[in-house]
Amino acid sequence: MLPVLKYNGIEIARTVELSRTILSQTVGLMFRKNISSDYSMIFILEKPSSVSIHMLFVFFPIDVIFLNEEKRIKGLSRLKPWLGFKTMKNVKYVIEMKAGTIEKFNLSACGQMEF
Numbered sequence: 001m002l003p004v005l006k007y008n009g010i011e012i013a014r015t016v017e018l019s020r021t022i023l024s025q026t027v028g029l030m031f032r033k034n035i036s037s038d039y040s041m042i043f044i045l046e047k048p049s050s051v052s053i054h055m056l057f058v059f060f061p062i063d064v065i066f067l068n069e070e071k072r073i074k075g076l077s078r079l080k081p082w083l084g085f086k087t088m089k090n091v092k093y094v095i096e097m098k099a100g101t102i103e104k105f106n107l108s109a110c111g112q113m114e115f
Contacts, residue, residue, distance in 0.1 A: 005040045005095070006114040012105050013040040013097065016115060020044050028096065030057040035098050042115060043094040051091045053077075055084035061099035066091045071113045076102050 005013035015038050019025050025043050029035065045051070053064055059081050066075040069092045077086045078099055095113070 003042075003115045005042070007105055007107055008111055009114070010105065012101065013038050015039040017041045018044060028053075028058070029062065032059070034060055035062075037098050037101070039098065041096045043096075045092055045094075048090045048092045050087065050089045051094055052087045053079065053085065053094065053096075055079050055082055058082065058084075063097045063099055063101045065095040065097070065102075065107065065113070067093040067095065067113055071115075073107060073109050073111045073113065075109065076107055078102065 003016040003018065004011055005016050015036060019028065019041055029041060048069055061078060061080050064077045064079055064086060065073055066088045068074050068090065071093060074091060075088050079086060101107070
């Protein structure tokens, strides 16, 4: 069964791509033209650590959700194409989604994600 992404029990993405390798995490959404509103890319880190997200070669804005080990939201950010950059400490999972997702589903810090 393919994973589904939920926020506080409400489905927010049906198309979920898991990124577990260093290569897939480095490439992320680079070179893609766009993503659908029900798409999410989930970066699964080996252990909680500092992460830096960059938008080099990403052609559209995205929303980024940073999670702790319990899959609770630590931080939320909207990043602009090409120039966006965000760093956060003690993160286990990073979720990249279409810009506007944070507002659409009223995501907030400490909210619970499931996948």
